[in-house]
Amino acid sequence: MRESLLDRLLGRxxxxxxxxxxxxxxxxxxAVAMIVGHRVNMRRENLTDTEVDPPRVASPEDFDPxxxxxxxxxxxxxxKPWMGMTGARFGRNMPLADTFGERPPRLYExxxxxxxxxxxxxxxxVPVSHLNLLAAAWIQFMVHDWLSHGSNDKNAEKWEIPLxxxxxxxxxxxxxxxxxxxxxxxxxxxxxxxxxxxxxxxxDGSQVYGSTRERQVLVRTDPATGRVREDGKxxxxxxxxxxxxxxxxxxxxxxxxxxxxxxxxxxIALSVLHRLFALEHNAIVDRLRIDFPGASGEWLFxxxxxxxxxxxxxxxxxxxxxxxxxxxxxxxxxxxxxxGIMGETFTRAYGRIGEGxxxxxxxxxxxxxxxxPYAMTEEFTAVYRLHSLVPDEISFRRHTDDAExxxxxxxxxxxxxxxxxxxxxxxDDVVYSLGTSNPGALVLHNFPNALxxxxxxxxxxxxxxxxxxxxxxxxxxxxxxxxxxxxxxxAHAPASFEELTDDPEWRxxxxxxxxxxxxxxxxxxxxxxxxxxxxxxxxxxFGFSDTAFRIFILMASRRLKSDRFYTDDFxxxxxxxxxxxxxxxxxxxxxxxxxxxxxxxxxxxxxxxxFPWAKPGG
Amino acid sequence: MPRALSVPCLVDLLVVEEADAIRVLAxxxxxxxGVPVRAPPVNRMIARRVAAVLQLDxxxxxxxxxxxxxxxxxxxxxxxxxxxxxxxxxxxxxxxxDHVAGRxxxxxxxxxxxxxxxxxxSGFRASxxxxxxxxxxxxxxxxxxxVRRLVWALxxxxxGARRLLAREVGGDPAALHTVAIAVHNLVVSLERMRAxxxxxxxxxxxxxxxxxxxxxxxxxxxxxxxxxxxxTAHGEFRDGTLVVFCLEAARARSLAHDIAFLTGSWSRCPxxxxxxxxxxSVWQRAAARRP
Numbered sequence: 001m002r003e004s005l006l007d008r009l010l011g012r013x014x015x016x017x018x019x020x021x022x023x024x025x026x027x028x029x030x031a032v033a034m035i036v037g038h039r040v041n042m043r044r045e046n047l048t049d050t051e052v053d054p055p056r057v058a059s060p061e062d063f064d065p066x067x068x069x070x071x072x073x074x075x076x077x078x079x080k081p082w083m084g085m086t087g088a089r090f091g092r093n094m095p096l097a098d099t100f101g102e103r104p105p106r107l108y109e110x111x112x113x114x115x116x117x118x119x120x121x122x123x124x125x126v127p128v129s130h131l132n133l134l135a136a137a138w139i140q141f142m143v144h145d146w147l148s149h150g151s152n153d154k155n156a157e158k159w160e161i162p163l164x165x166x167x168x169x170x171x172x173x174x175x176x177x178x179x180x181x182x183x184x185x186x187x188x189x190x191x192x193x194x195x196x197x198x199x200x201x202x203x204d205g206s207q208v209y210g211s212t213r214e215r216q217v218l219v220r221t222d223p224a225t226g227r228v229r230e231d232g233k234x235x236x237x238x239x240x241x242x243x244x245x246x247x248x249x250x251x252x253x254x255x256x257x258x259x260x261x262x263x264x265x266x267x268i269a270l271s272v273l274h275r276l277f278a279l280e281h282n283a284i285v286d287r288l289r290i291d292f293p294g295a296s297g298e299w300l301f302x303x304x305x306x307x308x309x310x311x312x313x314x315x316x317x318x319x320x321x322x323x324x325x326x327x328x329x330x331x332x333x334x335x336x337x338x339x340g341i342m343g344e345t346f347t348r349a350y351g352r353i354g355e356g357x358x359x360x361x362x363x364x365x366x367x368x369x370x371x372x373p374y375a376m377t378e379e380f381t382a383v384y385r386l387h388s389l390v391p392d393e394i395s396f397r398r399h400t401d402d403a404e405x406x407x408x409x410x411x412x413x414x415x416x417x418x419x420x421x422x423x424x425x426x427x428d429d430v431v432y433s434l435g436t437s438n439p440g441a442l443v444l445h446n447f448p449n450a451l452x453x454x455x456x457x458x459x460x461x462x463x464x465x466x467x468x469x470x471x472x473x474x475x476x477x478x479x480x481x482x483x484x485x486x487x488x489x490x491a492h493a494p495a496s497f498e499e500l501t502d503d504p505e506w507r508x509x510x511x512x513x514x515x516x517x518x519x520x521x522x523x524x525x526x527x528x529x530x531x532x533x534x535x536x537x538x539x540x541x542f543g544f545s546d547t548a549f550r551i552f553i554l555m556a557s558r559r560l561k562s563d564r565f566y567t568d569d570f571x572x573x574x575x576x577x578x579x580x581x582x583x584x585x586x587x588x589x590x591x592x593x594x595x596x597x598x599x600x601x602x603x604x605x606x607x608x609x610x611f612p613w614a615k616p617g618g
Numbered sequence: 619m620p621r622a623l624s625v626p627c628l629v630d631l632l633v634v635e636e637a638d639a640i641r642v643l644a645x646x647x648x649x650x651x652g653v654p655v656r657a658p659p660v661n662r663m664i665a666r667r668v669a670a671v672l673q674l675d676x677x678x679x680x681x682x683x684x685x686x687x688x689x690x691x692x693x694x695x696x697x698x699x700x701x702x703x704x705x706x707x708x709x710x711x712x713x714x715x716d717h718v719a720g721r722x723x724x725x726x727x728x729x730x731x732x733x734x735x736x737x738x739x740s741g742f743r744a745s746x747x748x749x750x751x752x753x754x755x756x757x758x759x760x761x762x763x764x765v766r767r768l769v770w771a772l773x774x775x776x777x778g779a780r781r782l783l784a785r786e787v788g789g790d791p792a793a794l795h796t797v798a799i800a801v802h803n804l805v806v807s808l809e810r811m812r813a814x815x816x817x818x819x820x821x822x823x824x825x826x827x828x829x830x831x832x833x834x835x836x837x838x839x840x841x842x843x844x845x846x847x848x849x850t851a852h853g854e855f856r857d858g859t860l861v862v863f864c865l866e867a868a869r870a871r872s873l874a875h876d877i878a879f880l881t882g883s884w885s886r887c888p889x890x891x892x893x894x895x896x897x898x899s900v901w902q903r904a905a906a907r908r909p
Contacts, residue, residue: 048871106818520818
């Protein structure tokens with residue numbers, strides 16, 4: 001699609017105005033116009049294709065991909081059926097020339113462990129007071145839908161991260177397996193390594209439903225009978241909880257790990273969301289069966305999946321993102337993505353005005369991939385490193401009187417231990433506890449220490465410092481460092497540590513760690529440091545950095561705009577009348593009301609259910 | 619999508635910057651080199667200007683010859699085969715590696731010109747004079763400045779430069795194109811390589827193939843004109859439309875060698891394998907010399 005004249009004008013305007021000051025320092029209308037203009041520019045310049053030999057796609061048998069999502073994400077784009085499917089490559093938001101992975105010695109300059117120790121380690125928990133812990137869980141829930149690099153390369157020589165002097169790392173030396181690159185093909189000559197996404201890149205609920213047919217069969221299996229449910233519902237325990245998978249992860253038995261489409265990095269908050277949306281799937285099936293009593297279980301399952309995935313996408317767009325970008329411009333930008341500037345009331349009452357996305361939003365507008373075939377990107381992965389949102393411990397409290405029932409450190413609410421929590425704390429109280437707790441702030445010195453000494457005990461006995469690994473992975477995969485990254489997204493690149501952050505103590509620490517070289521600052525560190533930069537950094541009211549926001553406005557729109565089921569086929573004929581209405585009329589608030597009705601009073605007055613809920617007597 | 623610029627009876631351009639579109643249009647049967655017979659005046663002016671520079675004794679150089687020019691394809695294939703077994707001289711390779719390693723003494727332009735000139739004429743010696751002649755021809759092929767073009771026409775400088783270089787390479791049209799036009803892309807490539815070596819990670823970060831790919835400079839633009847009306851998935855054109863392939867922009871975005879050399883099309887460059895191999899060799903040698 002060619003850029004319209006309006007697009008071009010907005011793109012140029014954004015670039016010109018940004019030379020004077022960042023978008024969030026302009027008045028409301030100018031700021032919104034600049035956000036749209038930045039997106040126009042990034043759609044043109046920040047989408048890079050890495051495929052040279054796309055995966056082969058077998059024609060689906062006994063499955064009509066025109067009205068349903070395939071398990072592996074193929075046939076979403078009918079002209080390029082491999083696009084976004086399981087096993088396709090990650091794309092890039094940078095020119096390929098900027099994405100060659102760093103190798104030693106540069107890979108270790110400075111040591112990722114030093115960065116972890118000096119700049120990331122949590123000293124005391126810094127909360128985000130305007131959000132609740134469901135907001136932290138939600139983004140992990142979504143990321144599991146969109147991407148995973150899968151297993152690392154077990155045959156490659158391990159990276160050995162240098163330990164700073166005096167560091168008493170538990171294993172004595174810190175080794176990390178390299179990311180497993182996609183095998184190189186003839187067209188890859190002279191190009192950087194590319195990596196594959198082992199999940200579908202689409203916004204298709206694959207964290208709930210899996211990214212392969214085999215996984216889908218598992219989650220549809222009734223734990224009581226061991227057979228796939230014939231009514232189109234997901235398999236759940238009689239009390240509504242998730243089934244148990246009983247698997248071994250990296251040599252470590254997890255006999256009580258819950259089953260889901262994706263259940264890696266499992267913890268209590270993730271479990272809650274999976275359970276809620278499994279219940280929601282089954283509720284959608286019940287609703288559809290009223291209109292289609294003779295429909296097969298397979299048809300009901302697939303249509304319910306379509307609806308459930310769209311509901312999750314809507315919740316993310318009009319509830320989660322505006323909660324994190326709690327400013328008038330942020331809310332306008334993200335709600336505008338879904339409803340357009342005409343707003344929800346107008347759009348639902350009168351329908352779309354034309355095909356453009358500005359007036360009436362992206363859902364229902366024509367599908368468009370812009371400069372490259374749709375794929376998740378490495379840079380998107382990098383800016384979604386939000387581990388600082390996670391607290392080191394969780395207090396579980398009773399929703400009727402807010403009395404503490406249990407206080408557990410993070411490792412005790414993760415993996416198979418989640419079931420132990422449910423044994424001691426009722427589900428509603430767990431949800432209440434998450435709704436009334438705060439996540440951590442995305443700032444320096446707030447990375448959960450539990451994740452900096454993660455026990456991934458396998459046969460060899462391995463511990464991870466996830467903070468160091470976050471740094472290492474970005475460098476290894478060729479994500480540009482902070483200043484270079486900012487230059488490529490039309491954002492001001494700091495020329496000094498004074499421009500990077502207003503906090504004098506942080507400046508001093510950054511200088512020491514990076515040897516006074518501002519260009520060496522890692523992307524993750526830069527995004528956390530800019531939280532305290534009024535001039536160029538995190539916009540007022542935002543829970544994350546301006547740098548991340550630039551990638552968000554590009555990719556959040558793209559997840560909708562590239563997907564046939566949110567554009568050309570976002571219509572009642574495909575979703576069914578009841579399914580389409582379900583998406584339009586529901587929200588996380590109604591999901592919670594439906595499945596945790598007793599908690600209604602706690603979130604009834606919250607403007608956004610990702611904001612802290614009311615406590616009894618509060 | 620390609621950008622169309624069209625003013626009826628004046629100009630009709632299709633500017634193509636995407637690798638996929640260039641791949642499709644480069645093999646399009648209705649696009650050719652040369653000067654269109656029926657075309658808006660600006661199109662004809664641009665095509666004539668290029669044709670007037672890229673010629674020798676009235677015959678177009680291989681890089682400007684239309685598809686059906688007798689002997690064009692055979693000569694290209696023969697040159698490609700000849701280059702395949704033709705390494706550059708050791709002394710030149712050393713000097714180029716020195717330059718990339720930041721230690722070069724000789725000016726890069728004449729050095730590269732001599733390196734590539736020797737592929738065609740064993741006695742070719744580049745000088746400041748031959749290098750300036752190459753710069754002039756390259757500039758003449760791109761310049762729209764009417765004053766400058768008038769001066770060149772009155773003084774005959776462009777003709778003189780062409781004559782000088784043609785004499786030095788024994789009147790070989792392919793060699794003339796190489797030492798006058800293509801040489802500039804190689805110079806840019808090696809300047810990029812020097813900067814890359816001096817940057818973060820330096821030699822350790824990139825393999826020779828990756829460095830060659832990163833630094834390879836394609837011709838900024840090459841022209842085709844439509845010989846008939848047509849439409850492809852990447853744009854429509856009319857008889858006489860001037861299609862501008864922005865090769866360097868597309869290559870930089872995709873790092874694809876095939877775009878730089880139009881590999882797979884009838885107009886592919888015979889140096890498509892030779893140039894990347896040379897750049898990789900230079901990087902490898904320079905890396906071995908780092909302090």
